[in-house]
Amino acid sequence: MMEELVFETPAKEALVDITDAVQEAVRCSGIHDGLCFIFCPHTTAGLTINESADPAVGRDIVRGLDRILGDGAGWEHAEGNSPAHIKASLIGSSLTVGVTGGQLALGTWQGIFLCEFDGPRRRRVWVRLLIAGKEELGLSLPH
């Protein structure tokens, strides 16, 4: 069992901020403390955490990956989207984020992004929640 979120990506390449949708999945679960596991079941898209305050950061991540990999030539995979596959593996296809007090435990500037590298397309994201009480934490770590 898991929750499936669906997103329509807007362009060939784009970072889509999905923080609110994931937070809503956490809220609806009623879970107070635990872990939120997020998975992208696609091979030319991925998931990352980065700055959500300035949307230019997401555009620079797309730009930076393009500078690194370009579209180039000489790829073996016949569909012509090898750079998108490589970017997906560099970014990764899953995330784990803590849940504290019913909220995603993100840093001040962090948001959760679906990274589209071969769109625009309809993309799915699967969310699973691990409830607390499954967790035990150190109480007296000195440093």
Next chain:
Amino acid sequence: MMEELVFETPAKEALVDITDAVQEAVRCSGIHDGLCFIFCPHTTAGLTINESADPAVGRDIVRGLDRILGDGAGWEHAEGNSPAHIKASLIGSSLTVGVTGGQLALGTWQGIFLCEFDGPRRRRVWVRLLIAGKEELGLSLPH
């Protein structure tokens, strides 16, 4: 406690599809729903999820990382395999995948790959399973 899988990688650099071996570990565990955590205890190899239908994708991932990093020169680490270490950190050393109905919850085109960057070698992969009942999921998320 965990399950150790062992693979002989075939070349200096290669993506080895280990999906069936991981799925067999899930099957033998008898777990129906939960999470599968996979870890690579090596520093010049990693784990990724990408397309398993066309083996050319894995070869293009190797090719793309080589174009990015090459073997270059001017590395400080004296063993001469710094690009392999860097690739391992870019790809990552662990994966988490859902388990639903006793099956790895992967997308249609996804497979799990051990990424060899400094082989051929014998490589180990550690598998741990978290059983469901530990999970609780939102049932009424509207979107």
Next chain:
Amino acid sequence: MMEELVFETPAKEALVDITDAVQEAVRCSGIHDGLCFIFCPHTTAGLTINESADPAVGRDIVRGLDRILGDGAGWEHAEGNSPAHIKASLIGSSLTVGVTGGQLALGTWQGIFLCEFDGPRRRRVWVRLLIAGKEELGLSLPH
């Protein structure tokens, strides 16, 4: 609930070996078997696992990422640290490591590193532990 570790990073870019601090968090928790989840709540820093025996490996990872991305120009994000944001997404912001017998289940040469890409700064790392008994493992996997 989680444990917060704090580190002062030494330079603009550096890999800081935090293995001992994370292991101490595991020890203080009293957990014998389970999973250790580590999260970096920053957008220009990340977490990776790589070789801890030779500190030159960490310096070569910094060097390699700089060769890939440089500081370049033409970024849209006005703070001038877009390469640091991109590196953070390439490296990733969280790790999961098994715990066996009260010890982090790392490979022989592996250590856990906080990756600073826009320092020096005070950086936080959040540690959560999942206790065993939550886990069930295959006992008879043949291969």
